[in-house]
Amino acid sequence: MGKVDEKKKLKQEALLSSAFKLFTEKGINNTSISDIVNSAKMAKGTFYLYFKDKYDIRDRLISYESSKLFENANRELMKNDIGSLEDCVIFIVNNIVDQLNEKQYIIKFIAKNLSWAIFSNIRIAEKDNKSCMDIFRDIIENSGRKFRDEDLMVFMIVELVNSTCYNAIVNKRPVTLDELKPDLYCTICSIISQFEVAV
């Protein structure tokens, strides 16, 4: 990579991190392109060399931040020797919601923008560019068990976790994250068992 490309990468990263900081602090609607370039200390026009508009940079950030969460969780999973499928799924969920709980600004930024369509397309560089969904499928396959509709099963778990944890973390209503966890994980087990078919 030449010197020029390196400089370009730095510029782009400066824009991404400035935008992330501002989006999480003030919200997307209250952040202007001017704010972003001022914070990144470059000229307005430069923004448009790298991104189409505010929503372009937002989508890039959502994918990037989401994949980081998932990568971290997955890395930890590999380090440990987790037994059953249920334990694996709960381990990942638990790891991710703990990350989110520590960095609440991330969940505020991601949650309301993370559609199933985006989620299921997030790629994990460390895992051969596989999607999150692919990784779940691998885990399921490795368990040797059989399920009716894997995609629907994962979808229901993801949506349940996403929406309940958002409230628990951000509003602490109607319960805190720690109070939510036992029942959340219990329901995850119920969902898994409800989809299982005898082999």
Added chain:
Amino acid sequence: MGKVDEKKKLKQEALLSSAFKLFTEKGINNTSISDIVNSAKMAKGTFYLYFKDKYDIRDRLISYESSKLFENANRELMKNDIGSLEDCVIFIVNNIVDQLNEKQYIIKFIAKNLSWAIFSNIRIAEKDNKSCMDIFRDIIENSGRKFRDEDLMVFMIVELVNSTCYNAIVNKRPVTLDELKPDLYCTICSIISQFEVAV
């Protein structure tokens, strides 16, 4: 109520219905106060006599539209003689998601804005101004059964339904609403049973 008050109420209602029409058609971000007053055929300044800003009128609309959904569902529940608690809950959920499926613009408008805080505060005029949560509590009490943490139970059900149905109705991904329903209702039963305590 005097003639003047009546006129005022009419003005306000005209603003609310114009705003709802525009918000669902073009989205909140693309609707200006100019648009709203033009559509309601009154002067710009008049808007500020009734609402603080665009977000004030939005919140009023969310409450109003949500309560209508719930009222409709509840009215139907009363007409029928539903047996078990599970059947009651599923009846209400089913009725609401069918309403949403028919009027998709409502779910697009409400869903991303409907926090648990708002939901649990929605008042139903027809039912002595009780909140949705109160009505669920009544249903539970009438069943004669006993649950660990009713609020958390209802919260989990509401969040699961809200987030999965949003995707199923709006994107039809990863499944359509009809394909989702059986598994959704099965999970609702699991959640209920997981919270039940022996009497």
Added chain:
Amino acid sequence: MGKVDEKKKLKQEALLSSAFKLFTEKGINNTSISDIVNSAKMAKGTFYLYFKDKYDIRDRLISYESSKLFENANRELMKNDIGSLEDCVIFIVNNIVDQLNEKQYIIKFIAKNLSWAIFSNIRIAEKDNKSCMDIFRDIIENSGRKFRDEDLMVFMIVELVNSTCYNAIVNKRPVTLDELKPDLYCTICSIISQFEVAV
């Protein structure tokens, strides 16, 4: 007309005259909306209450300035007792090109923008809102003479005058206006005679 309407008219006139001044001084391409409102001493947004954009105000000005030229010429024609059709046409042409010669900024502004379509639609308030073309038709009719294709005849005269006088007035090339006039008027007579048909 109420006080408010009067104020509105004043605002609009201030915008028109500021725009005219700037357009003729610096050209349309070098005049921004900002320039216009600054010169008219009002806020930028006010411009958009009265005109769609820069080209809207330009077209309004072209019509207005052109009709003024024609009105003046016509008023003078009425005052005098001009004999033949040729003399009438030449009187009007002469009067208009003299006006343009005195206020060269007008011809610079109008000439390159004045299409036949615009010209033939210019209305003269003083003459029952008749178009320029209508007035020519009246003059022709009053002469009692008969012509093959009146519109084409007037068109050729107008275009010849417009284009040759623009150069003569603005560039004084290849001749000055005064040097051009005799031959121009001679050619006008040729055109008229070439279209005349025996009665």
Added chain:
Amino acid sequence: MGKVDEKKKLKQEALLSSAFKLFTEKGINNTSISDIVNSAKMAKGTFYLYFKDKYDIRDRLISYESSKLFENANRELMKNDIGSLEDCVIFIVNNIVDQLNEKQYIIKFIAKNLSWAIFSNIRIAEKDNKSCMDIFRDIIENSGRKFRDEDLMVFMIVELVNSTCYNAIVNKRPVTLDELKPDLYCTICSIISQFEVAV
């Protein structure tokens, strides 16, 4: 001419032809230098090595395209054995307006920008770099006839043709080109005769 010079000429020609294409397609005001260099597949900075700005390249194109029209007409004139001066002039005019009628985008581009100053300076490479005006002078001389003010005569003819044909070709108003021609050529003869002096 060295290899380097040849490469430079190719670059310049690529810029000219890209600019011409874009100017005629979208208009000068809507064409940016970015557009031109993108279309010519070179870097932005390169443009400034060859042209001062957009208006520099425009003027070069007008001269170039106009001279091509005139060259074509003149070449055809040479091929034929045209008799009188009137026939020669009308032959050239007719040939040029037919070219313009076939390629309307050229007249749209040239007409509003073609001043007499530019026209009279157009050089014809094939004819010893003579100007258009020189060629007319040659034709006049060859006819053996004598005229008062040749330049003014040619000027009036050129302006009349240019402005009337622009409308006839582009707007087809108030008549089409074919409907215009007979009267236009008749007026040209009148102009010529009006300038002739007895020998």
Added chain:
DNA sequence: GATGAATGAGCGTTCATTCAT
């Protein structure tokens, strides 16, 4: 000579809000 990333002034336009009527 050729490049193209970077600039930043400037553009047209929008719109929430005010306030005299």
Added chain:
DNA sequence: AATGAATGAACGCTCATTCAT
């Protein structure tokens, strides 16, 4: 109470021009 003309800050975006490579 109701109006709507007026405001002007702020917006997203463009683009001619520069200059280090």
